Amino acid sequence: MRPARLSLASTCAHNTGMKQSIESHQTLTANPHGRDFILADLHGHRARLDAALAEREFDPKRDRLFSVGDLIDRGPDSPACLELLDEPWFFAVRGNHEQMLIDALRSQQSMSWSRWLMNGGNWALHQPEQQLEVWAEQLDQLPHTLTIEFDQARIGLCHAQYRLPHWDDRLDASDYDKSDWVWGRSRLAGRDDRSVAGVDWLFHGHTIVERVERLGNSVFIDRGAYNDGPLVLINVADWLTGTDSYSLS
Numbered sequence: 455m456r457p458a459r460l461s462l463a464s465t466c467a468h469n470t471g472m473k474q475s476i477e478s479h480q481t482l483t484a485n486p487h488g489r490d491f492i493l494a495d496l497h498g499h500r501a502r503l504d505a506a507l508a509e510r511e512f513d514p515k516r517d518r519l520f521s522v523g524d525l526i527d528r529g530p531d532s533p534a535c536l537e538l539l540d541e542p543w544f545f546a547v548r549g550n551h552e553q554m555l556i557d558a559l560r561s562q563q564s565m566s567w568s569r570w571l572m573n574g575g576n577w578a579l580h581q582p583e584q585q586l587e588v589w590a591e592q593l594d595q596l597p598h599t600l601t602i603e604f605d606q607a608r609i610g611l612c613h614a615q616y617r618l619p620h621w622d623d624r625l626d627a628s629d630y631d632k633s634d635w636v637w638g639r640s641r642l643a644g645r646d647d648r649s650v651a652g653v654d655w656l657f658h659g660h661t662i663v664e665r666v667e668r669l670g671n672s673v674f675i676d677r678g679a680y681n682d683g684p685l686v687l688i689n690v691a692d693w694l695t696g697t698d699s700y701s702l703s
Contacts, residue, residue: 478632479624480597482545484604488516490690492611495549495659496521497574497680498529500537506687514543520600522659523549523613523636527574528680533581539592548596549613550636550660551575559590574680598635599624607654607694614660615641616672621652641669655693 484490491512496503512519519538523546526532538544554570555578570578578586600611601621610621612635618624624631640646642661649670650656659676666686667674679685692698 478598479601480545480599481601481603484602485516485518488513488518490518490520490602492657492675492688492690492693493519493521494675494677494686495524495679496529496535496685497524497527497551498532498535498577499679499685500529500531500534502679502685503535503687506685510687510689514541517543519544520602520611521546522611522657522675523547523596524551524659524676525549526555527551527570527577529574532577533585536589536592539589545600546596547600547611547613548593548598548636552593552596553636555586556590556594559586560594598632601653602690604690604694608652609690610650610653610656612656612658614638615658616650616656617641617646619651621650621656641672642667642674645669657688 489512491510493503507519521538521544525535525538525546529535539546551573554566554573554575557566558570558575558578567575598612599616602609602611608621610616612624614634614636615638616624616635617638617640618627618631637660639661642663647669650672654671656672658672658674661674662676662678662681662683663674665677666688675686675688677683677686689698
């Protein structure tokens with residue numbers, strides 16, 4: 455049986471007003487009321503997320519959940535994962551699978567649809583077109599990068615990788631850079647361990663790693679949950695104090 459889902463009705467004022475119109479970059483302040491968690495690529499596994507949040511006694515009245523993208527495709531329940539977009543305690547950056555949905559719905563070209571379907575988007579064939587349009591609109595509002603400003607640290611999220619020298623360089627980034635944030639794999643492939651200035655830690659998904667892996671101050675956390683690998687859920691406060699065990703489920 456699926457654990458009870460955390461609902462919008464159980465949230466409280468600390469999240470009110472956070473989810474307004476979002477541009478390519480979103481910045482949030484520290485959460486003074488509860489904990490923040492960072493979630494690896496979910497790929498349709500809503501039941502596994504619900505179980506992991508229940509195990510950690512996630513409180514939607516106080517806690518927040520941040521996704522590095524790829525909520526959908528390949529797993530058993532992409533629609534349920536997209537329901538997270540309606541929750542005020544949930545925040546995400548755009549992944550390449552979200553981008554494929556957007557491209558297919560926006561262009562209506564056979565090439566865009568074929569690419570998406572070949573990469574796990576076949577669940578969409580069983581959804582009403584109107585609902586797909588709603589999801590495309592929601593996903594097109596997701597930022598490419600997200601920053602959380604803590605008192606003693608600055609944490610950034612983007613889906614695939616970040617190769618610019620400084621985190622603030624993202625504000626003047628080219629379309630090529632934005633595509634790299636969604637699709638790139640060169641940092642892991644080339645073992646590029648240069649740190650990014652202007653941020654303490656950067657978290658990414660996209661490329662599957664055998665274990666949570668650090669290159670400089672970039673942390674890659676996708677361990678292949680869609681293919682029965684662990685679903686990584688990191689408690690930010692524990693990470694910053696060096697006590698996080700990477701919270702694997």
